[in-house]
Amino acid sequence: MPGAIAFQFPDLFFGGLWVTIQISALGLAGALVIGTAVALLRISPAAPLRWLGAAYVEFFRNTPLVVQLFFLFLGLPLVGLRFSSDTFESIFRAAATGMALYHGAYVAEVVRGGLLGVDKGQIEAARSLGLSYAQMLRYVQLPQTFRAVVPPVGNIAIALVKNTSLASTIGVTELLFGAEIVESRTFRAEESFATATLLYLLLTIPLGLAVNYLERRLLVAR
Amino acid sequence: MIEFRDVHKHFGPLHVLNGIDLSVAEREVVVIIGPSGSGKSTLIRTINGLEAIESGTLVVNGIAVHAEHVDVNRLRKDVGMVFQSFNLFPHLTAIENVMLAPLKVRKLGRSEARDRAMRLLEKVGIPEKADAPPARLSGGQQQRVAIARALAMEPRIMLFDEPTSALDAEMIREVLDVMRDLAREGMTMLVVTHEVGFAREASNRVVFMDGGRIIEDSPTREFFAAPREERAKQFLSKVIRH
Amino acid sequence: MRPDTWGMFVDPAILRFFGQGLLETLSIAAASTLLSFPAGLLFALGRLSRRAWIRWPSIAYIEAIRALPVLLLIVYFGIKGSTLFRPLFGSDFDLPRFWAGVLGLSLYTSAVLAEIIRAGIVSLPRGQAEAARALGLSYAQSLRHVILPQALRLMVPAMMGQLTTVIKDTSLVGTIGVFELLRQGRTIYTQFFNPIEVLLFVSLVYFVVCFALSQGSRRLEVGRVPRIAQVKVQELQLRDQAA
Ligand SMILES: Nc1ncnc2c1ncn2[C@@H]1O[C@H](COP(=O)(O)OP(=O)(O)O)[C@@H](O)[C@H]1O
Ligand SMILES: [Mg+2]
Numbered sequence: 001m002p003g004a005i006a007f008q009f010p011d012l013f014f015g016g017l018w019v020t021i022q023i024s025a026l027g028l029a030g031a032l033v034i035g036t037a038v039a040l041l042r043i044s045p046a047a048p049l050r051w052l053g054a055a056y057v058e059f060f061r062n063t064p065l066v067v068q069l070f071f072l073f074l075g076l077p078l079v080g081l082r083f084s085s086d087t088f089e090s091i092f093r094a095a096a097t098g099m100a101l102y103h104g105a106y107v108a109e110v111v112r113g114g115l116l117g118v119d120k121g122q123i124e125a126a127r128s129l130g131l132s133y134a135q136m137l138r139y140v141q142l143p144q145t146f147r148a149v150v151p152p153v154g155n156i157a158i159a160l161v162k163n164t165s166l167a168s169t170i171g172v173t174e175l176l177f178g179a180e181i182v183e184s185r186t187f188r189a190e191e192s193f194a195t196a197t198l199l200y201l202l203l204t205i206p207l208g209l210a211v212n213y214l215e216r217r218l219l220v221a222r
Numbered sequence: 223m224i225e226f227r228d229v230h231k232h233f234g235p236l237h238v239l240n241g242i243d244l245s246v247a248e249r250e251v252v253v254i255i256g257p258s259g260s261g262k263s264t265l266i267r268t269i270n271g272l273e274a275i276e277s278g279t280l281v282v283n284g285i286a287v288h289a290e291h292v293d294v295n296r297l298r299k300d301v302g303m304v305f306q307s308f309n310l311f312p313h314l315t316a317i318e319n320v321m322l323a324p325l326k327v328r329k330l331g332r333s334e335a336r337d338r339a340m341r342l343l344e345k346v347g348i349p350e351k352a353d354a355p356p357a358r359l360s361g362g363q364q365q366r367v368a369i370a371r372a373l374a375m376e377p378r379i380m381l382f383d384e385p386t387s388a389l390d391a392e393m394i395r396e397v398l399d400v401m402r403d404l405a406r407e408g409m410t411m412l413v414v415t416h417e418v419g420f421a422r423e424a425s426n427r428v429v430f431m432d433g434g435r436i437i438e439d440s441p442t443r444e445f446f447a448a449p450r451e452e453r454a455k456q457f458l459s460k461v462i463r464h
Numbered sequence: 465m466r467p468d469t470w471g472m473f474v475d476p477a478i479l480r481f482f483g484q485g486l487l488e489t490l491s492i493a494a495a496s497t498l499l500s501f502p503a504g505l506l507f508a509l510g511r512l513s514r515r516a517w518i519r520w521p522s523i524a525y526i527e528a529i530r531a532l533p534v535l536l537l538i539v540y541f542g543i544k545g546s547t548l549f550r551p552l553f554g555s556d557f558d559l560p561r562f563w564a565g566v567l568g569l570s571l572y573t574s575a576v577l578a579e580i581i582r583a584g585i586v587s588l589p590r591g592q593a594e595a596a597r598a599l600g601l602s603y604a605q606s607l608r609h610v611i612l613p614q615a616l617r618l619m620v621p622a623m624m625g626q627l628t629t630v631i632k633d634t635s636l637v638g639t640i641g642v643f644e645l646l647r648q649g650r651t652i653y654t655q656f657f658n659p660i661e662v663l664l665f666v667s668l669v670y671f672v673v674c675f676a677l678s679q680g681s682r683r684l685e686v687g688r689v690p691r692i693a694q695v696k697v698q699e700l701q702l703r704d705q706a707a
Pocket of ligand 2: 262263264383384
């Protein structure tokens with residue numbers, strides 16, 4: 001019976017699930033901040049800033065997330081950058097940072113699309129009222145992208161939850177690594193992975209339904 | 223050749239075909255008119271099984287379309303259909319559009335299918351466009367290819383669902399000319415159209431539909447001389463004015 | 465940092481070692497794509513089937529797989545792949561790790577391709593299927609000659625985009641002991657203690673391959689993709705780009 005094993009090893013399954021949730025939440029928050037910032041670079045009037053934004057997006061989208069995680073985990077300490085003096089805390093933060101950087105590139109493209117979708121007349125009206133470029137962004141352009149951006153960001157969030165499993169490759173005991181440990185102790189692969197599967201579905205299926213619901217509602221409202 | 227007996231059909235709460243009785247003899251040309259939403263398209267789409275009926279009987283060319291296990295593909299070989307939006311296959315050239323069904327359904331050889339397709343393109347007046355993709359044809363040319371495509375199966379019945387509604391005046395004529403020729407050759411035709419000129423010259427009967435019913439079914443001459451039904455009269459006066 | 469190790473990236477022996485890794489990476493991606501395309505096509509058609517006993521299992525497969533991390537599938541087949549196939553191939557059968565990885569990737573990719581193909585099919589105007597059926601083509605014939613040629617062509621860029629995801633995901637197969645590009649890099653930096661240099665070099669190689677592919681897919685001319693298909697493809701590209 002899949003699931004029963006979860007109660008035999010609660011800290012590996014439920015504890016792992018909790019770590020997965022934490023990395024997802026931190027990663028998503030970071031991705032939103034980074035993504036918005038990079039999107040603003042991407043539409044900035046200054047060409048070098050636009051190139052910088054484009055370089056960020058293309059680099060992070062066209063290289064594997066595991067490579068980025070290894071880099072944060074192994075590379076940064078070598079140049080004296082440590083996330084924490086505590087090793088466990090350090091790989092946890094490296095994982096969350098990796099999630100934020102990688103998915104930030106996808107968020108940036110979505111937010112950029114939303115910003116470009118705002119009617120030019122809105123921008124001209126705001127500027128003609130005397131708002132500065134930054135004020136116009138803050139009070140007129142960004143708020144209007146919200147609607148277009150929510151469903152795709154929801155889809156990125158789903159990808160992010162699934163991708164937290166990659167933190168296992170740098171030793172974070174999240175859900176997948178928890179299941180692997182249980183498997184190696186019990187040799188009950190089917191139960192271990194089926195249980196992890198159920199727990200992942202518990203996160204991703206409701207998220208997926210929520211995104212579909214929002215997609216339909218926001219599309220209709222437009 | 224086509225026999226509707228008390229045919230009913232619903233779309234949800236909408237009674238889209240409400241007790242249709244209609245028979246069409248071989249070589250007859252019947253024009254169906256009526257306000258939009260009255261069920262004209264649905265009616266002719268039941269004839270080749272694109273829409274299923276719920277009750278009543280419908281026999282086409284000896285095949286009981288209402289039966290449980292009807293071979294719709296056999297039915298469709300003998301019934302050609304032309305749509306308002308042409309529906310040419312954009313990934314095939316004009317002549318390939320015409321050849322497809324003869325090759326795959328009638329299993330003709332390539333050269334025979336090509337010869338036949340070419341003759342049909344000549345018949346509809348655009349042999350020079352044989353190798354053009356649909357995107358490079360005008361609307362009128364596309365619709366003529368669509369007619370050739372339907373004729374390639376050598377159907378005994380042709381159905382037209384507002385074949386000229388998506389066309390400009392100039393192109394309407396070239397399509398109607400082809401349809402007139404067909405009528406003259408004795409093809410059995412059911413035509414949904416608001417082209418009064420075509421109905422007058424080329425049809426034997428006019429059927430007027432409203433709200434899922436056939437309100438009037440008269441010989442063409444009588445219908446245009448004096449429609450019996452008030453609703454048909456009103457509708458006609460509106461259509462003719464523009 | 466070991467700046468003195470930069471020189472290794474022009475050493476032919478080291479480059480050959482990386483080259484083998486890249487070849488393995490591309491082979492895994494190619495094998496996974498070739499396996500998952502026909503499977504994806506079947507699941508797409510299954511999901512569109514009028515028969516509930518075909519449709520519902522197809523939906524369940526597609527949605528469950530898409531809701532899972534691809535790494536979980538890879539790790540599972542890495543551990544249990546051999547046992548799974550022993551009833552078929554005999555009790556001493558050993559599933560090569562390469563194929564365990566391909567299996568995990570293909571399972572996932574087939575579900576995504578199924579959705580891409582389905583998006584292409586449903587975005588075609590309804591009149592196309594109707595015109596085909598009205599000509600007397602059977603369901604299979606209208607799929608084969610009318611619907612699929614159009615739908616697949618329309619979806620070529622989206623499928624190429626998915627290929628870049630597959631290539632990035634091959635980097636996960638190293639965790640079950642396949643010597644793909646990243647795994648080769650790890651071997652090198654554990655010997656030379658230069659992870660920064662090696663990881664940058666490896667990133668560059670992935671970048672060149674994936675960037676070229678994604679730019680190529682964007683430039684392809686396939687005609688106008690209907691809006692509903694665009695929305696679906698964007699959703700897939702955001703939700704199902706794994707690592
Ligand atoms: N597939 C369908 N599902 C639901 N309603 C439909 C469908 N097809 C047609 N209808 C409705 O049935 C009515 C008759 O349609 P139709 O036969 O196309 O009329 P006409 O061709 O005379 O304009 C319309 O109100 C239309 O909205
Ligand atoms: Mg109609």
